[in-house]
Amino acid sequence: ETGVTQTPRHLVMGMTNKKSLKCEQHLGHNAMYWYKQSAKKPLELMFVYNFKEQTENNSVPSRFSPECPNSSHLFLHLHTLQPEDSALYLCASSQVSVGDNEKLFFGSGTQLSVL
């Protein structure tokens, strides 16, 4: 176990559904991330939170809405998704401070299928 837990592991949803992905880290880190992994494409950074503040939104469509209520929890709210949004969604955390270059710890991911 990496110390980063994602739920659910698998999710099937219709295009009109609303669902949420959850991520929890038990490592005391101060930064959390959402990445998207589509087949045969590099991992894409979606959102970054440092100290609960969103510091990066990598041009992600508004149908994806992140929420970071505290430094241990991260959510990704999904609404009106498209079939091309089907992918593995990965959460990660790290300890970031000035001058540090710490490793990323990933969860096991949520495999999302949009019908």
Next chain:
Amino acid sequence: KQEVTQIPAALSVPEGENLVLNCSFTDSAIYNLQWFRQDPGKGLTSLLLIQSSQREQTSGRLNASLDKSSGRSTLYIAASQPGDSATYLCAVPNQTGANNLFFGTGTRLTVIP
């Protein structure tokens, strides 16, 4: 924009062989470079992180090297085992933060018993 390329896309080797995976990046102004392992349907596990001031890092049978000037890194795996079968990805940070990473598409390694 940083681009990361990994060659080959897939590699099969017999057990016990030594092997090298390659990673190249277009912008040499990087903080560090990380190598990850991903098993099918799973998340990523960080294997090695090389700081920009370092030339290599070692962990067990793994050795990663970094040549910033040429925009290249290699991951050397000694005495490969079937348990090493996985996809190996390299990643470098973008300009906005040390851990906002650009990933390659990975090399899928199969070690044949």
